[in-house]
Amino acid sequence: MMSVEKRTKSVDLSHHLSELSKARPISPLKGLMKYFAQPGILALAGGLPSPAYFPVSDISANVLVPESFALSPTESSTSSMSWLWKLFGSHNATKEKTQAVTVPKYPVVKGEINLATSLQYGSAAAQGQLQDFLKHFISEVYRPAFEDWTALIDTGNTDGWLRAVTTLCNPGEGVLCEEWTYPSAIASMLPYNIKPVPVAMDGLGMKSDDLENLLSQWDPVSRQMPRPHVMYIVPVGQNPSGSTMSVARKKQIYDICVKYDVIIVEDDPYYFLQLGTYAFKDDRSPSATLSGKPSADESKQYVSTLAPSFLYFDYEGRVIRLDTFSKTIAPGSRLGWFTCNPVFAERLERQGETSAQAPCGFGQAVITKILTHWTYDGYIRWLRGLRTEYQQRRNFFIDCLAEEFHLHAVPAVAGVWEGCSVYQASSKVKKSARMTEKYSARNRTMFSFVPPVAGMFVWMRLHLDQHPSFVPGNEDTLETKLWTKLAENGVLFAPGWIFAANAIAEDSDNNDSGHFRISFSNAEFADLKNAVTIFGRVIREFFQEEDL
Amino acid sequence: MMSVEKRTKSVDLSHHLSELSKARPISPLKGLMKYFAQPGILALAGGLPSPAYFPVSDISANVLVPESFALSPTESSTSSMSWLWKLFGSHNATKEKTQAVTVPKYPVVKGEINLATSLQYGSAAAQGQLQDFLKHFISEVYRPAFEDWTALIDTGNTDGWLRAVTTLCNPGEGVLCEEWTYPSAIASMLPYNIKPVPVAMDGLGMKSDDLENLLSQWDPVSRQMPRPHVMYIVPVGQNPSGSTMSVARKKQIYDICVKYDVIIVEDDPYYFLQLGTYAFKDDRSPSATLSGKPSADESKQYVSTLAPSFLYFDYEGRVIRLDTFSKTIAPGSRLGWFTCNPVFAERLERQGETSAQAPCGFGQAVITKILTHWTYDGYIRWLRGLRTEYQQRRNFFIDCLAEEFHLHAVPAVAGVWEGCSVYQASSKVKKSARMTEKYSARNRTMFSFVPPVAGMFVWMRLHLDQHPSFVPGNEDTLETKLWTKLAENGVLFAPGWIFAANAIAEDSDNNDSGHFRISFSNAEFADLKNAVTIFGRVIREFFQEEDL
Known part of the structure; x- marks a missing residue:
């Protein structure tokens, strides 16, 4: 990997804090907190129930072993076969290889995760063992280029992004983002009158030349907003396009952000779903033989193959990275974390204290126990197996x-x-004589896509200009017509228009096409197959390539 | 209980929605959602991982039995003796009587709580069994006077209040609250430039005559804000004062809120810690003998003894009630719920979708399992035992x-x-001859308090005007001086000044006193005793009632 500048301390970026964020009070007790930390003090200040009143003596979980999923595609993987088991009436769980872990109310060893602490009112920063795990994880996997970074837990990336954008932006400001992006990120900021500023994309994600042009030529008057100082970006397994940014592109984008003083909020839920290039079935070569066991050497080697985070280039501390356990453990974890400079972390923590407070202690306890039971190398092994599962899907x-x-x-x-x-x-499908007579077009392209190199989605472009009743301007109508036909026939895709960062962007080159985002993450393999068959029939009918 | 007006439908109160709340987009998929609910549809729209990838086959918990705590004060209660066990090196948990419950990944019976659902991306409204439990609970315990109320889960009352206040108030508006109140509630609204408007209190909480006067005489010009249309109130075990509002007072306050079109946000974490009146040790009469077993009759009878919620009077749907499991299960639950009219609930749900999303699935699963295992009557029995524990404390x-x-x-x-x-x-303590000579005052009152009838706190007023070095205006200094002396001697109380709704309120009658809020909820009994002994020595020294 290219060499990067390293710094001990992040630079002062506090001028990016929004008015809302600056107005959040520091706890009035701040000056008195030294007394709270006194060992053995009789603390009768807070409204903390006694742990004797928590009605749970311990929680146990049967946890899958880290090597649950194969490292090379195989037909016998648990998930790809689970539809078969379902057919025969057995439950998937019975096939899972598990080990039991327990979190007791009172710790047997001091410092160990326990319910008396994790079910109590807690610091928003993360409890001891989890904080330790995250710090180790970040320094091994993301290797930030500044040293005084902070890890602060949140309730997942939706919470993370809302807190980040309201910490950084005032009403009337704009946020740089990819021209197609995650709709929920836009939905979070719109009520605060913070608007998306789309940047053009290519196959590697956001284009650096377009970003440079946009920022260098920014005219606050005609744009009716100041030059954006915040970027929202999904650099790996971009949602919806599935693209992943190259090392060189990331460095370029980072340098432009330094030049124009832009804070990068890196939303990276699909980081561990880097799937490699798709090849047709017959062209696939078997992958290298791997031990399949958790190991420090293989962790190191594997991590080095992953696209670097923006943190890797971040010598100034201008990146707020959002990580989540939603895709690697479960969405219901509602647990994730910020990695960022300590000044931003302090404001983000204050905001957490007046919203969800700390993430759920049941979740924190179980997940911390899973991670410490697996260890770092076990978790990396789990992530590698998961990657292979999604690759197969x-x-x-x-x-x-x-x-x-x-x-x-x-x-x-x-x-x-x-x-x-x-x-x-x-x-x-061969057209009937009647169809051939009616329409001269042959082998017309109905849709196109790029096999995603990361993430969960195929982003499909519909060639609506090839549709017999196409007239410029009716793409939305045609997209919705096809979407509805599919739904009526039992297949749900995500309609493409909801992913447009800015439906009114004038520089959009998507004026002759609709889109679908199709998720291969969840359905049984038989259902995926079935969905494609139905899709084939419906889209051919729609394009009038087939008799009704 | 007094008879109240009942209505089928809540009235239209949508004019109370803030600009921020109105600006929150409805999901663009709203019109298409009917297809999502189609049974058997092949859904490839969302980014949902397969439950096969959740690394937990099942979660089990050893759950305390509902009758864990006695219904009459007893010296052998688990919690009051736990410090003894600690002295002898055993863990409290070993004495707990528990039953095992399990939440499997895949449900054995359809509709039963399971991890495949609760760890998936979920509706913010609450999962089936929890929703059913809450609806039954609300209709049995709170009995709202309007029929179309909605139960919507949140991540606890801090989240609940932030969502409520930003759903209802625009910047520059004010919120009616008790003159002494929960500091975190104020900290949540201040950044949005929403200010507290304190109303005077008496021993029953907020005063209805002061509220009426304040609203009827409101002058937007001199007050520099429109007449408040939102109230924040902690009617049971008021924080910090410990008072509980009477039935008649609640009805008066509700009627005034109807008259002046005020929305009541009822923050009620201590509802089940209604402790009754304190009597000196020798004056206590033994309570009636009770079965000690969960029973429908005793649940009904017990619930009828509780102060009614504002919902009981709410024939218009102008109450947003905030409930939490923080005090009844554990603070780390980060699980609570709104009960309110469906129009407000819809806006609150949208807000949840762009912040914490649904509360943590691990927590939802475990708590739902506990509640359904206990059943409604078991949970009421648990709450009764808990009440007795706090009464003893x-x-x-x-x-x-x-x-x-x-x-x-x-x-x-x-x-x-x-x-x-x-x-x-x-x-x-008898003064020495030297002390008597020096100060003529005898039996001077150093502090006063009202034994709380609910909640976790003693709210103590310091008679600083009795202090030898008192001069009007130095109360804050004296309060902090005493607080610091206590902390240095190993006892932490909460300083009173942080609970002032409005430090700059001119109508405050607290100009000759400081305050402490002392929590009896958490410390071991030996530590409570020890803390009082240290407090006695320090405060006598402070008031120079005792030689140094």
Whole structure:
């Protein structure tokens, strides 16, 4: 990896704090807190119940072993076969290889995770063992280029982003983001009158030249807002496009953000779902043989293959990285964390204290116990197995598309997929004589996509200009018409229009197309196959490639 | 209980919604949601991981039995003796009588709580069994006077209040509250430039005549804000004063709120810690014999003895009630719920979706399992036992004060304790000849308090005007001086000044006194005793009632 500048201390970026954030009071007890830390003090200040009144003596969990999932694609993986088990009426859980862990109310060893502490009112910063795990994890995996970074837990990236954007932005300001982005991120900021400022994308995500042009030519008068000083970005497994930013591009974007004093909020839920390049079934080569056991050497080697975080380049402390256990443990964890400079962390912590307070202690206890039981190397092994599972899912889903449609790979020279090999899909079904007579078009492309290199989604562009009743301006109508037809036939995709950062952006090049975002993360393999078959029938009918 | 008006539908109160709340987008998918609910649909829209990837096969907990705590004060209660066990090196948990419950990943019976659902991205409204439990609980215990109320879960009352106040108030507005109140509630609203408007209190909490006067005489010009349309109130075990509002007072306050169109946000964490009146040790009569087993009859009878919620009077749907499991299960639950009209609930739910999302699934699963295992009557039995525990703690703590000080009960005729019997504390220690010579005052009152009838706290007024070096204006200095002396001697109380709703309120009658809030909820009994002994020595020294 390229060498980067390192610094001991983050620079002072407190001028980025919003009025709202600055107005959040510091606890009036701050000056008195030294007394609270006195060992053996008789504390009758807070409204803390006695742990004797917590009605849980201990919590136990049967936890999957870290090597639950194979490291190379295999047909016998738990998840890909689970639909089969379901058919035969048995429960998946019975096939899971587990080990029992217990969190007692009172710790047997001092400092060990326990319910008396984790179910008590707690510091928003994270409890001892979890804080230790996260610090080790961050320094091994993300290796921030500044030393005084802080890890602060939150209730997941939705909470993380809301807290970050209201900590940094005043009403009337704008946030730089990819032209297609996560709708919930936009929904969080709009009520505060903070608006998205879309930047063009190519196959590697946000374009650095467009970003530079946008910032250098920013005119506050015509734009009716000051030059943005905050960026929201999903650099790995971009949602919805599935692209992943290269090392060089990340460095370029970071340097531009230094030049124009922009804070980067890196929302990275799919970081450990880096799936590699898709190849057709027959072109796949077997992967290298791996031990399959957690090991420090393999952890180190694996981590070095991952795209670096923005933190890796962050010698100034201008990155707020958002991590979550939603995709690696479970969404219901509602547990994630910020990695950022201590000044921002302090404001984010104050905000947490007046909203969700600390994340749920049941969740913190169970997850901390899982992580410390697995150890760092075990967790990395778990993440590697999970990656392979999603790789298999992606491969299976695109294999299904390749069976259902004629896929033709062409290099994209412009647009959001510039630099990528784009798969154009046309009908495999022979048209009837009547159809051929009616329409002259042959092998018309109905949709195209780039197999995602990370994440959970295929981002599909519909070639609506190829539709018999296309007239410029009716793309939305056609997209919704097709979406509704699919839903009526039993298949739900996410409609593409909800991912447009700015529906009214004038520089959009998407004026001849609708989009679908299709998730391969959850459905049983048989259902994925079934969905593609239905999709094939409905889209051919829609494009009138097939008789009704 | 007095008869109240009942209505089927809440009235339209949507004019109370803040600009921020109105600006929160409804999901763009709203119109399409009917398809999402189609049974058997192949859903490839959301970014949901497969439950096969949740690394937990099941969670088990050893749960205390509902009858863990006695219904009549007893010296053998688990908690009051736990310090003894600690002395002898055993863990409290070993004495707890528990039953095992398990939440499996996949449900054995359809609709039963399971991890596949509760650890998935979930509706912010609450999962089936929990929603059912809450609805039954609300209709049995709070009996709202309007029928179309909604129960919506949140991550506890801190989150609940932040969401309520930002749903209802615009910057520059004010919120009616008790003159002494929970500091965190004020800290939540101040950054949004929403200010507290203190209303005078007496021994029953907020005064209805003062509220009426304040609202009827409101002058937006001199007050520099519109007439408040939102009230924040802690009617049971008021924090910090410990008072509980009577039925008649609640009805008066509700009627005034109807008259002036005020929304009542009822923050009620101490509802189940209604402790009854304190009596000196020798004056206590043994309570009636009770079965000690969960039973429908006893639940009904017990619930009827509790102060009614504002919901009981709420025929219009103008109450947002905040409930929490923090005090009844554990603070680390981070689980609570709103009960309110459906229009407010919809806006509060949207806000949840862009912050913490649903509360933690681990917590929801475990707590739902505990509640359904206990059943409604078991939970009521648990709450009754808990009440008795806190009653014993309050009694023990005040007994300690009675041993350490000379307590003299006098009726209060004005001020925050109007209508109550106030205990005035003076020194029991005989002064030395030198001291008697130096100061003529005898039996001077050093502090006073009203034994709380609910909650966790003794709210202590310091008679600083009795201090030898008192001069009007130096109360804050004296309060902090005594607080610091106590802390240096190993005892932490909460300083009173942090509970002032409005430090700059001109109508404050507290100009000759400081305050402490003392919690009896958490410390071992031996530590409570020890703390009172140290407090006695330090305060006598401070008032120069004792030689140094």
